[in-house]
Amino acid sequence: MTLQESIEVREHPKVPVDLKPGHVFVTVDEEIENLEREAKRFRKDEEGLLTEFMGLRLRQGVYGQRQDDNQMIRIKLPYGGLNAEQMDAIGKIAENYSGLRRGHITTRENIQIHFVNLDDSPTVLRMLQDVGLTTREACGHTVRNITGCPYAGVSDHELFDVTPYLAAFGRVMIRNPIGQNMPRKIKPAFSCGPDDCAGTPFHDIGFIAKIKMEDGKEIRGFEVTVGGGTSTMVRAADTIYEFVTAEDGRYIRVAEAILKVFDKEGGIPGFLRKNLNKARIKFIVKKLGIEEFRRQVEEELAEPWAWEPLDMSALKQLAPEGPTPGEAPNGVQPGPDFDRWVKTNVTRQRQDGYVAVTITIPLGNITPEQFYGLGKIMRRFSGGNARTQQNQNLVLRWVHEASLPALLSELKAIGFGDSEAGLISDTVACPGTDSCKLGITSSQGVAGAITEEVKKLGVDDPLVNAIDIKASGCPNGCSQHHLAAIGLQGSSFSANGATIPCFDIFLGGGGYIGGGKFGVRVSRIPTKRIPQAIGKIISIYKEQRNDGEDFVAFIDRIGPKTIDPMLSEFKDVGPIHEEIDVYMDWGKEELFQVIRGEGECAV
Secondary structure (H helix, E strand, O other): OOHHHHOOOOOOOOOOOOOOOOOOOOOOHHHHHHHHHHHHHHHHOHHHHHHHHHHHHHHOOEEEOOOOOEEEEEEEOHHHEEEHHHHHHHHHHHHHHOOOOOEEEOOOOOEEEEEEEHHHHHHHHHHHHOOOOEOOOOOOOOEOOOEEOOOOOOOOOOOOOOHHHHHHHHHHHOOOHHHOOOOOOEOEEEEOOOOOOOOHHHOOEEEEEEEEEEOOEEEEEEEEEEOOEOOOOOEOOEEEEEEEEOOOOHHHHHHHHHHHHHHOHHHOOOOOOOOHHHOOHHHHHHHHOHHHHHHHHHHHHOOHHHHOOOOHHHHOOOOOOOOOOOOOOOOOOOOOOHHHHHHHHEEEOOOOOEEEEEEOOHHHEEOHHHHHHHHHHHHHHOOOEEEEOOOOOEEEEEEEHHHHHHHHHHHHHOOOOOOOOOOOOOOEEOOHHHOOOOOOOOHHHHHHHHHHHHHHOOOOOHHHHOOOEEEEOOOOOOOOHHHOOEEEEEEEEEEOOEEEEEEEEEEOOOOOOOOOOOOEEEEEEEHHHHHHHHHHHHHHHHHHOOOOOOHHHHHHHHOHHHHHHHHHHHOOOOOOOOOHHHHOOOOOOOOOOOOOOOOHHHO
């Protein structure tokens, strides 16, 4: 079988036979067999098969790292859902196949395993398959993981639970012929209502729950948005349709039509594919304008395929989630930090007696032992289920309120008892130069240092605590730093005949519920001075803010650029023999240099 034949998209069942919680996609033995066979061929003829094999590998969620012969395995978790059995399996993979001995929760609610040898990749994919997980189309020019609000189904602010509709969308899109080799990737998101908790404005395609009344009957639907994104051109999405019906699956057909227009480059051959750095859907939406883009979508929707019925009752099927049966674990007395933890990490569900608990996962990193511990905790406290979160944390739902002291005790035992969820010390960071080919600086290193710095400050100011900080190792913005109150973007500059690692500081991002409000680049500061520079920014804010004025409102009032001259003390760099530490990145013992490969997202 040739490589081209091995990557054909065939018709497969859309819904797993075994509908356990966390089992969303059908897994296919043949795909792993294809990867295994083609990996062996690639080993024999690396140069001749490089590009073709890379496309196949990426569609199977296996992504090359900056370190030779190491892969990142990205597990596709629609709405971030997973169960305890899956948590155990990921722990086993991290223990036996990851050079870092850890897994990483991403800002797109995936879990990634780094430093996996290519030859071990099929084994890892089979271990995931055994527990109902897939990596299919987690990378490449495909429809990527579908993010959603981790509180969907239990929140009192939602119009309806979008989770089943999100799953139906994902099931139609996976292995869909239109989504296998588009100009670039598509990142979708589903929000539960006007709060827009999943941040649709900065996604390629967004779905915001809406309800309208017709003849006294409630009709569920979605506002559909298109063309948002961050990276080198930040852009808020446009609304292409104010309301598209949900129960008949029309929103899915609209999405397919959008992908067809995208794949045809808006009728401008080569406009997207000639430069893959400018090939996201936002570029064609900007070029055409939303009216012309909508007109082309309408042409696609007029075709017969767009009226073929979807079996939504089957596509929406998901195993129900609920509490662990039996009495709530208790018998543990609350400690002195219990009230603070409840305030920052616990959200009351709309179901009486139950709460959703955010587990603060520092920088999204979990060791094998912690995976196993989390699996046990999930079985005991949350019905065996959890959801990842865009802030790289983990959410347990259906927790008995009476069991919170016992839960906190067990979380502390595995190193996850911090009461920091969503606060300034709960920093977010992409993998950066730890593994990514595109990384310029160590985002994980600077984020860890920032966490330690703000903890040393003993922050007890609620308005300061509400400041969110996100660090990306390059302009691509995988930490979503453009949306942070304080965002960091990896870069470098030259001084004294050497290259200095640094971060560009962005201020004033509006977060996921900010309506697409992006931060403004303010200053470029050496990376080793970033924690102190952030401390200075916080001091300026505390000294000059109005009563009750939050940080983003303060930045808007004074103007972001006003901060730049106040950070001048951190910019100048002395000679190497006087300040050698500034010439090195976090966690490194050698002089810094920019080492970037070709990012496989653009392959």
